[in-house]
Amino acid sequence: MTGDGTAGWPDGAPFDRIFVSFAVPRIPSALVDQLAPGGRALMTLGTSSPSWPGLAVITKTATGELVAELRAVEFGHRGGMGFDRLFQSADFRERITTHGGRWTQHSRLVPPADTERGMWLALDYLHPGLVRHFGAEDLAIGAPECGSWMRARPVGHRRWEVTVDGPRDIWEEIHDVAGRWRAAGSPHTYLLQMEADGAQLATTSCATLTWPLPDLPRTSGVAQ
Missing domain, CATH: 3.30.310 (TATA-Binding Protein)
Structure with a gap:
């Protein structure tokens, strides 16, 4: 299939595993919806900077509850289409x-x-x-x-x-x-919270270090 990678593939859902091979600024809600109970999704979360990526690990429990975390990693995927990226000349x-x-x-x-x-x-x-x-x-x-x-x-x-x-x-x-x-305890992993109003936050367990994730770009990445 080809198309908007952040929209997933509704006709083939649900999926036990979802792996996104391009960076996104936040977790696409469509991919979460298409995750099966007991399933897991992996994707690079990034900003306009290519220097410090994060790996989002999203698990849907057998009862449908979402458990998500953001892990600081050394390497990540490049941003998808519509993802503005800074560079140094x-x-x-x-x-x-x-x-x-x-x-x-x-x-x-x-x-x-x-x-x-x-x-x-x-x-x-x-x-x-x-x-x-x-x-x-x-x-x-x-x-x-x-x-x-x-x-x-x-x-x-x-x-x-x-x-x-x-x-x-x-x-x-x-x-x-x-x-x-x-x-905040020198964390290398942050909790990811997905609010009912669509907001997404990265935070520590005690909420002493928190930031919002930006919106998805209007033109999203393309799946292979």
């Missing part, structure tokens, strides 16, 4: 790694490790529009839409040289979310 990457920036200072704040993916996933939603330059030797992150960027490199024991440019202070944004993430 070669010129922007060169500025991040070589230019002097608006200010440079030394900091004893340690940036979160790459393995603390639950923090980076939360940053992606709470301070959207950021893209990681994974090819840089140092930690380098930019916001292509406004031209802001930051880089941080170690210069001694628990000392970092931090350079920031543009209207956003990305270094401050990182540590804002890192503090909130640690206060």
